[in-house]
Amino acid sequence: MSPTDPAQSSALIRRLPLIVIAIAAVIGAITLRDHLSFQALAENREALIALRDQHYALAVLGFMAVYVAIVAFSLPGATIATLTGGFLFGVFPGALFNVTAATIGATGIFLAVRRGLGDRLVAKMETSTGRAxxxxxxxxxxxxxxxxxxxxxxAVPFFVANILPALVGVRLWRFIYTTFLGIIPGGVVYTWVGAGLGEVFARDETPNLGIIFEPQILGPILGLCALAALPIVLKAIKGART
Structure with missing residues (x-):
């Protein structure tokens, strides 16, 4: 066995969760697209409602486990999962279940990326003097x-917001609470849409997933964006004056 083998094995072990996620994402994109869709939800809505009514706690745990897996493995269907949370559990506690599950899944992929790539990349950034x-x-x-x-x-894809912080060395707890709080506005909007799916199904229609870009919804979210960006603007102004 060569002297480099232990180091190579250690690197492979560090990257194994990330490799598993990448493989699962590819397989999921190919095989699950038709199973995690609005049409699948419409076809199985009565069975899901029956499960919820008969075994509420089991339905909650099962739903959240599926949602966590969808986010953690970057599978298709995150929006449908959010709608399902609203459809089955209402705006509240549906929004709480959705946001909590999404945060757990996002934390999983954050940790996998940080362990597989992020720690070494951050170390290189710390020792470099260039643009990185x-x-x-x-x-x-x-x-x-x-x-x-x-x-x-x-406009920022959810998986990008999960990966980027891991690549620049964001601390875990800071990632967790900014994720949980930051996805609440969008999560509540889509959970609210999901809560009204009963009427949508009755009319044999599809939900308006572009509602988040309606002025009355997008306006307050952009207001929160401006509030979040305010410290950056103030620092820039202060730096320009000095």
Missing amino acids: HQLRESIRENELSVLFLIRLVP
């Missing part, structure tokens, strides 16, 4: 604002 180091320092100076912004801005 400047990027890390810029994020560090405005970490809370940046974390909230990537959660609040609807």
Whole structure:
């Protein structure tokens, strides 16, 4: 066995969770797209309601476990899962179940990326003097604002907001609470849409998933974005004056 084998084995072990996630994501994208869809929810709604009514606690645990897996393995169907939470459990506690499960799943992929890639990348950023180091320092100076912004801005893909913090060395607990709080606005909106799916099913229609871009919804979310960005703006102004 060569001297490099232990180091290579250690690197493989560190990256194993990330490899598993990548493989699961590819397989899920191919095999689960039709099973985690609005049509699948419509076809199975009566069975899901019956399960909820007969075994409420089991339904909650099962739903959250599936939601965590969808997020952690970057599987298709996160939006459908959020709608299902609203459909089965109402706006509240459905929104709480949705946000909690999404946060747990996001934390899982955050830890996998940080262990597999992030720690070494952050170490390189710390010792470098180039643009990578400047990027890390810029994020560090405005970490809370940046974390909230990537959660609040609807255009930022959820998986990107899970991976980027791990690559720049964000602390775990800071990632967890900014994720939980930052996804509440969007989570509540889609849970609310899900809570009204009974009428949508009755009319044989599909829900309006673009509702988050309606002015009355997008306006307050952009207001929260502006509030999150305010410290960055104030620091920039202060730096320009000095």
